[in-house]
Amino acid sequence: MAKIIRIPTPLRKLTNNEELVEVTAATIGDAIKELQARFPGIEERLVDEKGEVRRFVNVYVNEEDIRFLQNRATPLKDGDEISIIPAIAGG
């Protein structure tokens, strides 16, 4: 079993409208690299020049914000669900 990434609406143009993408990476950082290899251009939308996840992007592993885990180094195991969600909502 792989790990599943939910792609948010604003990025689906890059994933040929695929909402769920499977990856095999072992960390969040590697998962983003794997996405980039398959969907060129997606990485720069998610991370800044320094490689950090962008200010207006929230990433969750099984509903937990990666900033409460280990950020890009957060480990992934089979069956994990990763959500990428625009930060600007609510309030």
Add this chain to the structure above:
Amino acid sequence: MKALKCRECGREYPLEATHVCEFDFGPLEVAYDYARIKKSLTREAIASRPRSMWRYRELLPVAKDPTVGLQVGFTPLVKADRLAAQLGIRELWIKNDAVNYPTLSFKDRVVSVALSRAKELGFTTVACASTGNLANSVAAQAAAAGLKAYVFIPSDLEQGKIINSLVYGANVIGIKGHYDEVNRLCAEIAGKFGWAFVNVNMRPYYAEGSKSMAYEIIEQLGWRIPRHTIVPMASGSLLTKIQKGYQEFVKLGLVTESKYSIHGAQATGCSPISVAQKAGLDFFKPVKPDTVAKSLAIGTPADGFYALKAMKETAAHADDITDDEIRDAIKLLAETEGIFAETAGGVTVGVAKKLIAAGKIPHDSSAVICVTGNGLKTLDAVTGHVGQPREIKPSLREFEALLSAETVAA
């Protein structure tokens, strides 16, 4: 309205139900044609219009006449001399949205705009992620407008806020989690069902409604900008929109530019923005909320970054207070001014007190405190902290005995 524009990169988008830039995920904001607005929006024109937030309608993002919440806003600006004496400041005002129409919070402003715009865009179902007040307002105004409503709230909210959504017949969904989890779920739902989520895909329109609070403060003060404004922060959106409101009135020549500071108030149990401001940072660290001020319990504030920027630009401060200080401040406001605010109001009054005591707001200055919600909705928070009625038999003798016992005690 001209277009939606990304606040980060400036890319423009059509005026649809969309809230995030496709390129950098930055927030989309409504862009206006100020040169055109300047021709019709004069002090005289405003004064001739109905006493509601819609008297500033050129600056609110609807294409035609508003259709939902025509009576919202123009809440009292109360000169608070007794509270001023207690806090040690020369001049103090309370902008009292605890009596906003129809659901007793500032959220009536944003919902009136969001639902008017949602109807223009052809939506028949509206929804929101809420800490309570927003859910109440969406439920009530959707009912009045004949729209179907889904409101999503943390399941542990105050009873008053839950009942105040249910009574209007809205679909109330309690989520077992805190607001940030509700919000994340709603961001995922919003993309799927084609509903107008007032604070997700309708957020560019919705958030603009908060500016009306700033316009009213300026007009009610006799066309001047208050030197200090103290605003509660949950997502941080209100603070940024108060700044935008002040800036727009300056830009349109409706008020003379003067120095102003917009300070932010949080509860210590959920203070990501305040902590960052005090540390001099321009970014915040998300937290897991634990505070009696549930309406402000947003641990991952969407506009936290911009609220920090607005405070920096206006040389303002942030601070936070404990749950006990919140309850004390609710009582202080009630006992000095006869205004019963909800927990967020306690936060704002308590932080104002702290900033004045610390000299961050000087004693010889003037300030406006924004009270954004009504105490009747958060009775749970103060129950047991405001005393008990003393019971006696219907007997004059017993009453006299009670009074003389008190005199002795005093």
